[in-house]
Amino acid sequence: MKVLVAVKRVVDYNVKVRVKADQSDVDLTNVKMSMNPFCEIAVEEAVRLKEKGIATEVIAVSIGPKNAQEQLRTAMALGADRGILVETDEQLGSLAVAKILAKIAEEEQPQVILMGKQSIDTDNNQTTQMLAALAGFSQGAFAAELTVEDGKATVAREIDGGMQTIQINLPAVISADLRLNEPRYAKLPDIMKAKKKPMDTKTPADYGVETASKVKTLKVEPPAERSAGIKVGSVDELVDKLKNEAKVV
């Protein structure tokens, strides 16, 4: 079976972004960009499915600027067989991304589509569930454990009160939570090999997807700052402050 894995190019998770002075967006000039950490976990899981002999081919897809090639090459260095870049300089909403991925799923007919739980830039947590809806597939969102056999997937999911296990039909769209696995690092020889793996470049128009979003960003502001606190010298002083100043105990 084929496995599709969606990877997004985002600001590196170590970067603390700043808002532009004109409040139009955050400032990403000269900021380090990486693969969304949840997508790394998704790629790792896809590669493990291949290593277990369940997947025959792993196809990595990214929708974004030309430079998203870098993240596709990373996915290929980690074990994906080929890449599809859907190039656009627009910032697409999750619905448009899901529509493009649904078209690719129609063409490629994967049995499992692996995604990240959440993009750490928009913090949307939507695309997996939207893609599952558009394709008419089942969904296993926030996966902490995945088993694929006999045309079904069993997914242990992180839920608010603990863990839930569900069984879902294939094809399915599954999103990786933090504890699904620990992604490997790409080795130098694999990075070299990845440069020769095939990569198709497409545009949203190739898939007939309208990219304009009905949701407009009017303004981006910094969050309210907390006023600076104090250091206390002892537990006694802390207890006194909590009782008599903050009055929270």
Add this chain to the structure above:
Amino acid sequence: MSILVIADHHNSDLIPVTANVVAAAKAIGGDIHLLVAGADCQAAAEAGAKLDGVSKVLVADNAAYANQLAENTAALVATLGKNYTHILTGATGNGKNFMPRIAALLDVEQISEIISVESADTFKRPIYAGNAIATVQSEDAIKVITVRGTSFDAVADTGSASVEAISEVTDAGLSSFVGEELAASDRPELTAAKVVVSGGRGVGSADKFDIIYKLADKLGGAVGATRAAVDAGYVANDLQVGQTGKIVAPQLYIAAGISGAIQHLAGMKDSKVIVAINKDEEAPIFQVADYGLVADLFDAVPELEGKL
């Protein structure tokens, strides 16, 4: 305007966040209906009928909705939702699971985790782990929105809405429930607690987390943790506070052995009073702490527990 709020519940009771979501619906303004989709969920429906501002509770009581499987809940709301201008639910594990599926079936975008209502079509929401706040305006005919509970004060339970059964049932047949492992705890629910005591990697082991539990119990609070503490197996995943865990905003948040990574701060920096206990005086957590104590947590936490 007509607003459908999808209740978060455990069939036998309503999860408190629903009262916060109704508050967001009231801020939008209009007729508010509450949907309780579950199995044997009459008790949750009755609790919902008391929420101030709700005019009608719709109850879809069927085995297909017992475990809030996304495929079934979404199919139901995609039909029902066409009659509304807004569909809201909490940005909880359940809401995050089914809501985008509903949005896609209705061919509209979802606006995730709003923290304020500016007008019926304009909302604020955090992005980049809360390092920026975006104001967004939606032109979609139906606005599908998840709400950050801690950003809205819960409505009172002084209402008396009518309750109406929905007979339509959809079992998409795509998924089935196998089992659940729920953490049993007498402590208050993390996202609704007035006091949260969290431990990080500095606590060192599952056994040593005991001192965190003791302090929380002394204060009648909930226990939280960082991703590092969860990954290391000190505590269960449902205690993770942060960008990709739970969002908390208690009266008092005590962070012990936590460095203060942006992903953790994203989940707790709206707390009213923050206390940090860390042996490294340079730890970034001190930048958001109202009261910082540079100390070994194994001395300070038990001492604090004893003196409170």
